[in-house]
Amino acid sequence: MFPLLLSCNKDDDNTVEIRDRSDQVLLDEQTIEEYLRTHYYNYEDFSSSNSFEVEMKIRIDTITDSTSDRTPLFDQVNVKTINVADSDGIETPHKLYYIIAREGIVSNPSIVDSVYITYKGMLTDNHIFDERKYPVWLDLANSLQGFREGVSELKSGEFRQNSNGTIQYSSYGVGLFFLPSGIGYFENTTANIPEYSPLIFSVSLMTSNPTDHDNDGILSINEDIDGDGDPLGDDTDNDNIWNMYDSDDDGDGTLTINELDKNNDQIIDDTDNDGIPDYLDPDN
Ligand SMILES: [Ca+2]
Ligand SMILES: [Ca+2]
Ligand SMILES: [Ca+2]
Ligand SMILES: [Ca+2]
Incomplete structure (x- = not known):
C-alpha cells in the first residue's frame, strides 16, 4: 500500500475511538522521541567521501552496550512544525522529525509534485509495513501530510542511461522521517498498521516532476x-x-x-x- 491518504474513516462498526488530536500528538511525540534516543543509523556510511555517487541505504539499529558510542538519532534530528486543521477549523501543531542523510543535488519537489522514489515504512517496533525497493512514481498531493512535507525536504539526483538502456540514478537525496499519527493515518487502520501509529519512513528521491x-x-x-x-x-x-x-x-x-x-x-x-x-x- 502506498503512503496515501485514506479517503474515508473507519467503517460503521465504530470500534476505534476517536481521540483528541492535541492529546494524541503528545503521546506520539513521546513515543517517537523515545525511539530517537534509543536508536542510531549508519551515518558513518553517509559521511564517507564517495557517498555522493553510490547507492546509499539507511539502516537503523538499537543502541546497545556495544554501540553506546554511536550518536542517537535524537541528536541529529530536525523538526518541522506542521499544523493539522480539524473539520471545526481548530489547528493542532505536529512535529515532523527528520534527518537528511544525504541532501541530493538537483532540486526540492514541492509538497504537491510527483516524485520518483524508493521508500520503506516502519512502525516504532521496527515492523516494516511497506517497502518499495524499486522506484515508483507517487503524487505527493495524494500522500500523507507528514510524508509530503518530509519528502519535499529532499533534493533529487542525477541520472544517466547505461548502454543496456537502464537508467542509473546517483547523488539523490536520502532521508528519514518520523510522523506522529496525526500527520500519518491517525485513527485509520490497515492490515499492517494499527490505529494511532507513529510512522517511520526512509525515502530516496530519484527525481521529481512539477505538477499542474x-x-x-x-x-x-x-x-x-x-x-x-x-x-x-x-x-x-x-x-x-x-x-x-x-x-x-x-x-x-x-x-x-x-x-x-x-x-x-x-x-x-x-x-x-x-x-x-x-x-x-x-x-x-
Ligand atoms: Ca493555502
Ligand atoms: Ca474563470
Ligand atoms: Ca493548476
Ligand atoms: Ca473551486
Whole structure:
C-alpha cells in the first residue's frame, strides 16, 4: 500500500475511538522521541567521501552496550512544525522529525509534485509495513501530510542511461522521517498498521516532476491562494473543488487557462487593476 491518504474513516462498526488530536500528538511525540534516543543509523556510511555517487541505504539499529558510542538519532534530528486543521477549523501543531542523510543535488519537489522514489515504512517496533525497493512514481498531493512535507525536504539526483538502456540514478537525496499519527493515518487502520501509529519512513528521491493537476497553466504549488505554503484546501469560488484541481478557479464560466493571459504578454492579466488577477476575480 502506498503512503496515501485514506479517503474515508473507519467503517460503521465504530470500534476505534476517536481521540483528541492535541492529546494524541503528545503521546506520539513521546513515543517517537523515545525511539530517537534509543536508536542510531549508519551515518558513518553517509559521511564517507564517495557517498555522493553510490547507492546509499539507511539502516537503523538499537543502541546497545556495544554501540553506546554511536550518536542517537535524537541528536541529529530536525523538526518541522506542521499544523493539522480539524473539520471545526481548530489547528493542532505536529512535529515532523527528520534527518537528511544525504541532501541530493538537483532540486526540492514541492509538497504537491510527483516524485520518483524508493521508500520503506516502519512502525516504532521496527515492523516494516511497506517497502518499495524499486522506484515508483507517487503524487505527493495524494500522500500523507507528514510524508509530503518530509519528502519535499529532499533534493533529487542525477541520472544517466547505461548502454543496456537502464537508467542509473546517483547523488539523490536520502532521508528519514518520523510522523506522529496525526500527520500519518491517525485513527485509520490497515492490515499492517494499527490505529494511532507513529510512522517511520526512509525515502530516496530519484527525481521529481512539477505538477499542474488541472492543466490550467498554473503549477499546483502556485495555486496556494492564501499563501500558507499549502495549496490543499484553497478554494476561491467555494465550490469544494480546490484551485489546484479546479479548471475555472473563480467560477465565472471562463476556464482559467483562457483568462490567464489574453494578450499573450507573459504577464498574468488583471484587467481592473484591483490586485486580483482575472482568473481569480469573478468580476473580470
Ligand atoms: Ca493548476
Ligand atoms: Ca493555502
Ligand atoms: Ca473551486
Ligand atoms: Ca474563470
